[in-house]
Amino acid sequence: MENKKLLTLTLGGLSIGTTEFIMMGILPQVAGDFKISIPEAGHFIAAYALGVVIGAPLFAIIGSKLAPKKLLLILMAIFTVFNGLTALSTGHAMMVFTRLMSGLPHGAFFGVGSVVAARLATRGKEAAAMSIMFAGLTIANIIMVPVGTYIGIHSSWRYIFGLIALLGFLTFIFIAKVLPDLPANKNGSIEKELGIFKKPMVWVMILITAIGTGGLFAWISYISPMLTSITHFKATAVPYIMIVAGVGMFAGNILGGKLADKLAPASALLICLLSVTTSLLLDYFFASNQLLTLVGTFLTGASSFALIAPIQILMIRIASEAEILGASATQAAFNIGNAIGAFAGGLPIAAGFGYSSPILVGILMVVIGIGLTMLLIQMQQKDLKASVCTAKC
Numbered sequence: 001m002e003n004k005k006l007l008t009l010t011l012g013g014l015s016i017g018t019t020e021f022i023m024m025g026i027l028p029q030v031a032g033d034f035k036i037s038i039p040e041a042g043h044f045i046a047a048y049a050l051g052v053v054i055g056a057p058l059f060a061i062i063g064s065k066l067a068p069k070k071l072l073l074i075l076m077a078i079f080t081v082f083n084g085l086t087a088l089s090t091g092h093a094m095m096v097f098t099r100l101m102s103g104l105p106h107g108a109f110f111g112v113g114s115v116v117a118a119r120l121a122t123r124g125k126e127a128a129a130m131s132i133m134f135a136g137l138t139i140a141n142i143i144m145v146p147v148g149t150y151i152g153i154h155s156s157w158r159y160i161f162g163l164i165a166l167l168g169f170l171t172f173i174f175i176a177k178v179l180p181d182l183p184a185n186k187n188g189s190i191e192k193e194l195g196i197f198k199k200p201m202v203w204v205m206i207l208i209t210a211i212g213t214g215g216l217f218a219w220i221s222y223i224s225p226m227l228t229s230i231t232h233f234k235a236t237a238v239p240y241i242m243i244v245a246g247v248g249m250f251a252g253n254i255l256g257g258k259l260a261d262k263l264a265p266a267s268a269l270l271i272c273l274l275s276v277t278t279s280l281l282l283d284y285f286f287a288s289n290q291l292l293t294l295v296g297t298f299l300t301g302a303s304s305f306a307l308i309a310p311i312q313i314l315m316i317r318i319a320s321e322a323e324i325l326g327a328s329a330t331q332a333a334f335n336i337g338n339a340i341g342a343f344a345g346g347l348p349i350a351a352g353f354g355y356s357s358p359i360l361v362g363i364l365m366v367v368i369g370i371g372l373t374m375l376l377i378q379m380q381q382k383d384l385k386a387s388v389c390t391a392k393c
Contacts, residue, residue: 013136025149051103056332059108075105080168087161111328131257141246209333212369217341218362248301256306275303
């Protein structure tokens with residue numbers, strides 16, 4: 001029964017995942033429609049990411065005393081309205097504004113949704129329940145983004161955002177009708193919410209998320225030119241290879257949830273980061289081999305998205321007094337990782353080191369994430385020893 005209720009959150013994840021990733025595929029069409037350059041059209045991607053970073057903590061704090069269901073309804077209402085307005089945008093300024101506003105609910109939705117999934121889950125299966133919600137993101141990459149890109153190329157990109165608004169509206173209806181009413185945190189306050197940022201472990205988690213997951217974006221941001229110039233795939237094959245990555249993301253997301261329930265979440269996170277490093281090494285050293293590149297693409301997508309559930313469950317437990325803000329903060333950190341990975345990955349290309357060089361940047365970022373995770377495990381062990389000592393004393 002709980003899983004059926006959680007499918008409502010999966011639909012929300014599908015809607016959000018589609019609006020987040022679709023712009024990369026239709027950027028030339030949007031730029032052509034507004035008669036602007038590709039770099040100017042890139043502002044629409046940056047505006048959405050900025051909205052995520054602003055909205056995640058903002059809504060988590062504002063909604064700290066609201067019932068989770070009510071907050072989710074507010075978030076999806078904003079999401080639906082501004083994606084609809086994106087479809088009707090008449091120029092650069094309006095498009096930047098609507099994309100910024102569309103991004104505001106993103107982090108808070110997944111933050112609140114993670115908490116709701118954990119509360120509805122059978123004890124010991126919290127991370128697996130979260131992975132059901134995040135499956136929507138992976139399905140967006142497998143189905144909606146390729147279909148939306150096709151529509152954008154052969155018809156109009158505006159139809160895609162109309163469809164996204166419809167998905168948002170359906171999510172709103174299903175949340176209202178299907179999701180149970182869970183009690184609000186009556187003891188919540190702005191002071192308590194912000195108090196989690198005094199915890200060193202919270203900042204370590206934010207750094208792990210922003211840097212460790214940035215390795216994925218250093219790789220995937222430049223995968224298309226690498227596939228065509230080094231692996232020698234035809235450009236027409238790239239969308240299908242991205243579907244391979246999307247299938248890997250779907251499988252890894254589910255696997256990561258199960259792993260985080262069977263092991264200590266920090267241990268699961270460490271295993272996943274080690275797996276990302278291994279798959280990126282495969283991508284780098286066999287970039288000229290088509291078959292092994294396909295294998296590496298699947299494995300990198302899988303291992304990267306396996307990180308999501310362990311990160312979310314860890315942050316919820318560490319930020320127990322303000323779990324929604326904590327879970328939302330990790331979503332903001334994911335998007336910071338997106339920006340850092342894409343920027344840092346482009347530096348060696350600009351320096352003339354070739355299209356496979358961003359992978360080395362990604363490996364370095366993940367290795368830093370591994371070091372931070374080992375630090376987190378040490379901090380947890382120290383806290384555990386201190387609490388045992390206090391109890392005995």
